[in-house]
Amino acid sequence: MTSADLDVLLPFEDVMFGTEAWSRQSYEEELADTELRDYVVAESDEGTLLGSGGLMTIAGTSQILTVGVLPPARRRGVGRVLVRALVDTARRRGAAEVLLEVRIDNDAARRLYESEGFTVLGLRRGYYENGRVDAVTMRLGLPDGH
Numbered sequence: 001m002t003s004a005d006l007d008v009l010l011p012f013e014d015v016m017f018g019t020e021a022w023s024r025q026s027y028e029e030e031l032a033d034t035e036l037r038d039y040v041v042a043e044s045d046e047g048t049l050l051g052s053g054g055l056m057t058i059a060g061t062s063q064i065l066t067v068g069v070l071p072p073a074r075r076r077g078v079g080r081v082l083v084r085a086l087v088d089t090a091r092r093r094g095a096a097e098v099l100l101e102v103r104i105d106n107d108a109a110r111r112l113y114e115s116e117g118f119t120v121l122g123l124r125r126g127y128y129e130n131g132r133v134d135a136v137t138m139r140l141g142l143p144d145g146h
């Protein structure tokens with residue numbers, strides 16, 4: 001992902017992430033931190049941006065920070081491609097595991113992660129919306145990661 005991609009992504013940010021939407025400045029800061037963070041985009045064959053994802057890796061643990069597919073591009077496998085790209089990146093960085101938080105009511109994302117091998121570690125009560133919505137923490141072990 002480059003800052004030019006933000007022009008395409010940001011108009012969809014609220015509809016995609018609601019209360020978890022990020023500002024341009026937040027994204028710019030994330031993109032600048034190339035030591036710890038990897039941001040990827042998925043594009044169509046014609047080069048149209050379809051979705052994006054981000055990963056942070058610290059001390060052998062990677063964390064998926066965001067995955068989003070633009071509404072018109074959903075249910076065509078783009079989310080899966082993004083998750084696989086992030087997991088491959090975690091492996092390349094030598095991580096032994098990938099963690100993530102997902103809203104407990106986000107069935108689409110939970111099914112996607114489960115079908116990619118992530119398992120539930122536990123709940124974080126009130127993680128979203130000022131204490132109102134729980135997060136499920138999920139984990140994927142990467143046995144070949146080191």
Ligand SMILES: CC(C)(COP(=O)(O)OP(=O)(O)OC[C@H]1O[C@@H](n2cnc3c(N)ncnc32)[C@H](O)[C@@H]1OP(=O)(O)O)[C@@H](O)C(=O)NCCC(=O)NCCS
Nearest residue numbers: 016067068069074075076077078079080102108109111112
């Ligand atoms: C979650 C999200 C990234 C999925 O992207 P996508 O490109 O539509 O997902 P895919 O087409 O790769 O689907 C992969 C699997 O996810 C599950 N899935 C995706 N959308 C689903 C839905 N609406 N309902 C139920 N399961 C769904 C299915 O298991 C699907 O596999 P299948 O198509 O073989 O049944 C997308 O819905 C999105 O951007 N949502 C808003 C942002 C968000 O919630 N991000 C996750 C934050 S943790």
